[in-house]
Amino acid sequence: MYELKFDPDLCLACDSNACLVKCQHMDIDQETARTEILKLCDGESSFVLQDCVTCYACEEYCPNGNHPFYLIVQKQEEFNLLPLPDPLVKSGIQVGIPFRGEPEIQEITGTALNMGVFSQLASRVEGRLFENLTIMSGDSRKMFHYFCQLMYLHYGKTSVINERLDKIIQTIAAHKVKEVVHFHDECFGTYTSYAPAFGIEVPFKSIHLFEYLYNKLLELRDDIKPLGYKVAYQRPCSSRLSPDKHPFVAKIFDLIGVEAADREYVDENAMCCGATILGQKKEGSRKYCAEIQKKNIDDMKKAGAQICVFNCPACMQTLGMPVSKQGIMPLFLSDLCRLAIGENAA
Amino acid sequence: MSSIYQALVKIVGADYASDRKEELFTYSKDLGTSEPLWPEYVVAPKTTEELQEIVRLANEKKVAIVPLGGGMTLAGLALPQQGGITIDLKRMDRIIEVNEQSRYMVVEAGISHGKITSYLHKHHPNLMHSEPGAPPAATVGGNLAIHGQGDLAHPYGFNSDMVNGLEVVLPTGEIARFGSCAVGSGWFTMHPLPDIGLFLGWNGTTGIITKVSMKLYPNKKIRENNLFVVEKEEFVPDVLFEISHLGMAEDLIATSSEIPPMMNRLHYVSIMISGDSEEEMEFKRHLTFDVQLSKYIRSGVGGIASVSQERSRPQVSKSSDWKKGGGFEYVGAIVPVTSYPECYRRGAEISGRHDIPYTVLGRVIGSCHSMMFSWSYAFNRADDLTVKHARDALHETDELVMEINGTIWKPAIFGQKLMMDRMDPGALRLMKEVKKLLDPNGIMNPGNWEVI
Numbered sequence: 001m002y003e004l005k006f007d008p009d010l011c012l013a014c015d016s017n018a019c020l021v022k023c024q025h026m027d028i029d030q031e032t033a034r035t036e037i038l039k040l041c042d043g044e045s046s047f048v049l050q051d052c053v054t055c056y057a058c059e060e061y062c063p064n065g066n067h068p069f070y071l072i073v074q075k076q077e078e079f080n081l082l083p084l085p086d087p088l089v090k091s092g093i094q095v096g097i098p099f100r101g102e103p104e105i106q107e108i109t110g111t112a113l114n115m116g117v118f119s120q121l122a123s124r125v126e127g128r129l130f131e132n133l134t135i136m137s138g139d140s141r142k143m144f145h146y147f148c149q150l151m152y153l154h155y156g157k158t159s160v161i162n163e164r165l166d167k168i169i170q171t172i173a174a175h176k177v178k179e180v181v182h183f184h185d186e187c188f189g190t191y192t193s194y195a196p197a198f199g200i201e202v203p204f205k206s207i208h209l210f211e212y213l214y215n216k217l218l219e220l221r222d223d224i225k226p227l228g229y230k231v232a233y234q235r236p237c238s239s240r241l242s243p244d245k246h247p248f249v250a251k252i253f254d255l256i257g258v259e260a261a262d263r264e265y266v267d268e269n270a271m272c273c274g275a276t277i278l279g280q281k282k283e284g285s286r287k288y289c290a291e292i293q294k295k296n297i298d299d300m301k302k303a304g305a306q307i308c309v310f311n312c313p314a315c316m317q318t319l320g321m322p323v324s325k326q327g328i329m330p331l332f333l334s335d336l337c338r339l340a341i342g343e344n345a346a
Numbered sequence: 347m348s349s350i351y352q353a354l355v356k357i358v359g360a361d362y363a364s365d366r367k368e369e370l371f372t373y374s375k376d377l378g379t380s381e382p383l384w385p386e387y388v389v390a391p392k393t394t395e396e397l398q399e400i401v402r403l404a405n406e407k408k409v410a411i412v413p414l415g416g417g418m419t420l421a422g423l424a425l426p427q428q429g430g431i432t433i434d435l436k437r438m439d440r441i442i443e444v445n446e447q448s449r450y451m452v453v454e455a456g457i458s459h460g461k462i463t464s465y466l467h468k469h470h471p472n473l474m475h476s477e478p479g480a481p482p483a484a485t486v487g488g489n490l491a492i493h494g495q496g497d498l499a500h501p502y503g504f505n506s507d508m509v510n511g512l513e514v515v516l517p518t519g520e521i522a523r524f525g526s527c528a529v530g531s532g533w534f535t536m537h538p539l540p541d542i543g544l545f546l547g548w549n550g551t552t553g554i555i556t557k558v559s560m561k562l563y564p565n566k567k568i569r570e571n572n573l574f575v576v577e578k579e580e581f582v583p584d585v586l587f588e589i590s591h592l593g594m595a596e597d598l599i600a601t602s603s604e605i606p607p608m609m610n611r612l613h614y615v616s617i618m619i620s621g622d623s624e625e626e627m628e629f630k631r632h633l634t635f636d637v638q639l640s641k642y643i644r645s646g647v648g649g650i651a652s653v654s655q656e657r658s659r660p661q662v663s664k665s666s667d668w669k670k671g672g673g674f675e676y677v678g679a680i681v682p683v684t685s686y687p688e689c690y691r692r693g694a695e696i697s698g699r700h701d702i703p704y705t706v707l708g709r710v711i712g713s714c715h716s717m718m719f720s721w722s723y724a725f726n727r728a729d730d731l732t733v734k735h736a737r738d739a740l741h742e743t744d745e746l747v748m749e750i751n752g753t754i755w756k757p758a759i760f761g762q763k764l765m766m767d768r769m770d771p772g773a774l775r776l777m778k779e780v781k782k783l784l785d786p787n788g789i790m791n792p793g794n795w796e797v798i
C-alpha cells in the first residue's frame with residue numbers, strides 16, 4: 001500500500017512549528033506545537049487528533065513542504081479518532097460508490113476539462129473561456145468514476161483514498177489525455193499534492209483552473225471590460241494543497257478590473273466554509289461552525305464586498321445562500337471572468 | 347348511442363362526457379401495478395347539481411360510479427372494478443372562501459393540492475395547508491377519501507383531522523353537510539354534531555365529497571430541512587421521540603434506501619423547521635441538535651448530515667427512477683413509531699427477494715402517536731417480470747403489515763380483504779349496515795371495501 005512521505009527530521013530541525021502554531025482552530029504555543037507534532041512523528045497520539053477540524057491549512061503553513069495535515073489524518077485513522085460520527089463516515093464513504101454503470105471512455109485530443117463530481121455544473125463551463133477544452137465527466141450518472149476521493153481527508157480516512165484513487169486515475173488516463181484542467185481544485189490538489197505525497201503515480205499533467213483562466217483571459221484581453229466590483233474570495237480548504245496557485249486569484253482580479261475586498265480572513269488567514277465542521281462529533285461543533293461562518297461573512301460585509309467568488313461547489317452550497325442574504329452576490333470565479341468578457345454568467 | 351351516454355351529455359354537455367375508447371383508455375389505468383380496468387363512460391361535472399344528477403342517473407340505471415380525483419393513489423382505487431361511469435372531479439376546483447384570521451379555507455373537493463399551495467403562496471403567504479408528498483395534481487377530495495397525510499402531519503395529524511366542514515353527495519343523489527356549515531353559514535368547525543365520520547377514508551364508497559373546509563396553519567417566512575443520520579435502525583424511534591418532545595418540527599420523516607449508495611443501510615431523519623427570523627431558526631436548531639440529539643452526536647452514533655437546506659413543497663418521491671421504465675407503487679401502513687426498525691428490516695428483505703432496491707420511509711403523525719410507513723417497489727412498465735415482482739412484493743408487504751399488527755393505509759383490493767378478514771366483527775357488521783343504508787344499490791366504487 002502507499003505510504004506517506006513525511007520526514008520527521010524536518011520537524012526535529014524546524015524552528016517555526018508553523019503547522020500548529022498558525023492553526024486557527026486550536027490555540028497552541030510553539031513549545032506545545034513542537035511536542036505534539038513530534039509525538040505524532042513518533043507514532044504517539046496527541047490531542048491534536050481530536051481537536052483538528054480538518055481545514056487542510058497546515059499543509060500550507062508548513063514552510064518545509066512536509067505534510068502535517070496528511071500525517072494528522074493518517075493518525076486519526078490509526079488511533080480511531082475520526083472527527084465525524086460513524087454514520088456520517090459510512091454515508092460519506094458510500095457517496096463515492098458509482099452506481100449507474102460504467103463511463104463511456106473516449107479518446108480526448110488536446111486538453112480536457114475534468115468536472116469530477118460536478119457534472120451538473122457543466123453549464124458553468126461554456127463560452128469562449130472554455131471553448132478549446134473537451135469536457136470529461138459531463139454525465140452526472142457516471143461522475144463518481146471521476147471522483148478524486150480527497151474529501152475523505154475530512155473523514156480521517158486516507159485508507160479509502162488510497163484504496164480507490166488508482167482506479168480513478170486509470171479512468172482519466174484511459175481517455176489518453178495528456179493535460180487536464182480540473183474544475184475543482186480538490187481534484188488538482190489530489191493529483192499534484194496528495195498523490196506525490198503518497199507515491200501514487202499520475203500519468204497526466206494537471207492544470208489549475210485559475211491558472212488556465214488567467215492565461216485564457218490574457219488571450220482575450222482586448223475583450224475585457226473592467227467590472228469595477230469589490231470582491232471577496234472564499235478560499236476552499238483544498239487550495240491549501242496548491243498555495244503556489246493562489247496568486248492567480250489576485251492576477252485574475254487585476255485583469256478583470258475588480259478590487260479584492262480588504263479582509264481579515266484572506267490569503268493564508270482565510271476562513272474555511274465550515275461545511276465539514278458542522279457534523280463533527282466534538283462538543284459544540286455545530287455552534288462553532290455557525291460562529292466561524294458568521295465571522296467570515298461579517299468580515300466580507302465589513303470590507304464592503306459586493307460579490308463573493310467561489311472555486312469549490314461545496315463552499316458555494318454552504319455559504320452561497322447566507323452571503324446572498326447579506327446582500328453579497330455569490331458567483332463562481334469562472335462566472336465572474338465570463339462577465340468580464342461580456343458573456344452572461346450561468 | 348347508449349341512453350346513459352346521451353343522458354350524461356344532457357347533464358354536462360358533449361365536451362365533458364365520453365364513451366370513446368381513446369378517452370376511456372386514459373381512465374383505464376393508474377400509475378401502479380394494476381391491470382387496466384375500463385369504464386364504459388367518463389363524465390366531468392362542473393357543479394354539485396350536475397354531480398347530483400349523474401348520481402341519480404346511475405342509481406336509476408344501477409350502474410357503478412367511480413369518483414376520480416388526481417388518480418394518484420397508485421393502488422387501483424379509482425379504477426372501475428365493475429365498469430360503469432368514472433366521474434372525473436377535477437373541474438370542481440373552485441376556491442370558495444378563505445378566512446384568514448380563522449385560518450380555514452373552503453374549496454370544492456376536486457381542487458388539486460398544487461393549486462391550493464400556489465393560491466395561498468400568492469394571496470395569503472402567511473398561511474399554509476398540509477400538502478401531501480404526492481404529485482401536485484392530487485386532489486383534496488381524493489386525499490381525504492383515503493385518509494392522507496401531508497407535511498404538517500407531525501404537529502396536526504392526518505389531513506382528515508384538519509377538516510372543518512364537509513359537503514357530500516350521497517349515493518342516492520341528495521346533499522348532506524356536516525360541521526358548523528350544517529347549522530349556519532360558517533365553515534369554522536367540524537365539532538360538535540352534526541359530525542358523522544362516514545366519508546373520510548371510505549374510497550368514495552359512501553358518498554362523493556364535494557366541498558371541504560380545510561384548516562390552515564401559520565406559514566413562517568423561513569423553512570429549512572435538516573438531516574440527522576444514524577446507522578442503527580433501533581435508534582430511529584428514540585430520535586423521533588426526542589425531536590417530537592420539542593414539538594417544533596413541521597414535518598418529521600425517517601428514510602432509508604439502497605439507492606443512492608449514501609443512503610444504503612443508513613437512516614436519515616428529515617426535520618423540517620420553520621421560523622420568522624434567523625433567531626427563531628437558530629433557537630430551534632440549538633434545541634434540536636445541541637440539546638435533544640447531542641447524546642447521539644457525542645457518542646458518535648448519530649450525526650448532522652446537513653442543516654439549513656431549503657426544501658421546496660411538496661417533496662415527491664424519486665424512487666420510481668430506480669428501475670428503467672419509471673414505475674413504482676408502495677404499500678403504506680399506519681404503525682406505531684416503535685415499529686420502524688422491524689418495518690425497515692423486513693421491507694429490505696422483501697425488496698431483496700424481488701430484486702428491487704429497497705426504499706422505505708416513515709412519516710410521523712402527531713406527537714409520535716403513529717407513523718405512516720411506506721415500502722416502495724420500483725418496476726419497469728415495459729418489463730412484465732419486474733411488474734410481477736413489484737406486485738408480489740406489494741402483496742407480501744400487505745401480509746407483513748397484518749403480521750406486525752399494523753393497519754394498511756389506502757389498501758388495494760387485496761389489502762382491503764386482508765383487513766376485513768381480521769376486522770372486529772362488530773365493526774364489520776356496523777360498516778355493512780351503514781353501507782347498505784347509504785348505498786342500497788351498491789353503485790359506489792364497487793369492489794372497494796366490499797363489506798356486503
Ligand SMILES: Cc1cc2nc3c(=O)[nH]c(=O)nc-3n(C[C@H](O)[C@H](O)[C@H](O)COP(=O)(O)OP(=O)(O)OC[C@H]3O[C@@H](n4cnc5c(N)ncnc54)[C@H](O)[C@@H]3O)c2cc1C
Pocket residue numbers: 377412413414415416417418419420423424435455456477478479480481483484485486487488489490491492493494495496549550551553554555556662663791
Ligand atoms: C409519488 C407519490 C407520493 C405520494 N405521497 C403521498 C403523501 O405524502 N401523502 C398522502 O396522503 N398521499 C400520498 N400519495 C398518494 C396519493 O397520491 C394522494 O393521497 C392523493 O392525495 C390522492 O388524491 P387523488 O386526487 O389522486 O385521489 P384518487 O386516486 O383520484 O382517488 C383516491 C380514492 O378516493 C376516491 N375519491 C376521489 N375523489 C373523491 C371525492 N371527491 N369523494 C369521495 N371519494 C373520492 C377515489 O375513487 C379513490 O378510491 C402519493 C402518491 C405518489 C404517486
Ligand code: SF4
Pocket residue numbers: 010011012014015016017018019020037061062063064065066067068
Ligand atoms: S510539519 Fe512542517 S511546520 Fe510542522 S513541525 Fe514539521 S516541518 Fe515544521
Ligand code: SF4
Pocket residue numbers: 019020022023024025026048051052053054055056057058059069072
Ligand atoms: S488541518 Fe486545520 S485544524 Fe487541523 S491542525 Fe491543520 S490547521 Fe489546524
